[in-house]
Amino acid sequence: MKFKGFYALEEFSHVKMDQQKVLFQYNSKNQMLFYEVFEGISIVFNELETDELQCNKKTFHPMLSINYCYEGHVECEMVKGKRTCLSTKQLLLSVASATQEDFQVPSKYYKGITISVDLVHVSDKTLAVLADYQIDLERITKHLQHHTYCILDSETTIQHLFADLLKSPFQQQLPYLKLKVLETLFIISNMPLEQYVRTTDYIPHSKYKKMKKIAHYILKHFQEPLMISELCELFHVSESYLKKYFKVTFGESVHHYIQKTRIDQACQLLIETDLSILEIANSVGYKNSSKFAAIFKREKQQTPSQYRKEMRDELEHR
Secondary structure, eight states, rough: OOOOGTEEEETTTEEEEESSSEEEETTTTEEEEEEEEEEEEEEEEEEEESOEEEEEEEEEEEEEEEEEEEEEEEEEETTTTTEEEETTTTTEEEEEOOOEEEOOOOSSEEEEEEEEETTOOHHHHHHHHHHTTTHHHHHHHHHHHHHHEEEEEEEEHHHHHHHHHHHHHTTOOOHHHHHHHHHHHHHHHTSSSHEEEEEOEEEEEEHOOOOOEEHHHHHHTHHHHHHHHHHHHTTTTTTTHHHHHHHHHHHSOOOHHHHHHHHHHHHHHHHHHOOOOHHHHTTOOOOOHHHHHHHHHHHHHOOOHHHHHHHHHHHHHH
């Protein structure tokens, strides 16, 4: 098992589970489950739930990385002193070489998948398998060497593929993972990548720190009425500045970030308490329970009552 040849996470302890599987764990709510599916190719299931976590990622060899954000938001430093973000349903392709990066989870939650190809240690046997499936790693890496990285607003095929990976009852079976990794690499190898590249702003560190402070304030005061004009006054920024750099930093508008923070807190209360829907609405900043229910359904595709029942039933059957 060559998992150290892929990357090391200083903040995470790791437990070897078998020949192909390693669990990297920060605590019970922050873990990465690593599988070596072919010699030189891995897949990692990431689930991080915190607003404090900041990790250093060490890349020891030239590495092709395919990162899919299923839910939440994650940031990383792609150029020294400047950051970029990956939001829900986006795909980040990059080639890194003997560098150390760091990543953060500013939205408190991130769930996603990383497929990595160690371009030094990928074996001849693995390359032969890829060739059989008409997967051209050289084409992908050549494109990325010109762009350093690219972010794709993933199309339906990619979304379904990763959703299947996360939800399938076969998720932890190696033959299934091999098929899905080959399918992913085949699709990306045959995509016209230049057509899917989305122009993304880098975030200078000073602006990133300012947006983090604003987000932290929102997390502490989401129960209160929060107006963009008041946030601008409090943090001495213009409205256009706040809207632009908040969206670049967090992948969503200030308004939606406030809304999502309230709904996330409401989800916890629905599961953990017996408070009425009106009481929960009031406690997360909504005076009108009908408005709260409409926003909740838009975010979660079900009513608060349906969500409470489904989650409690799921907990009972674990």
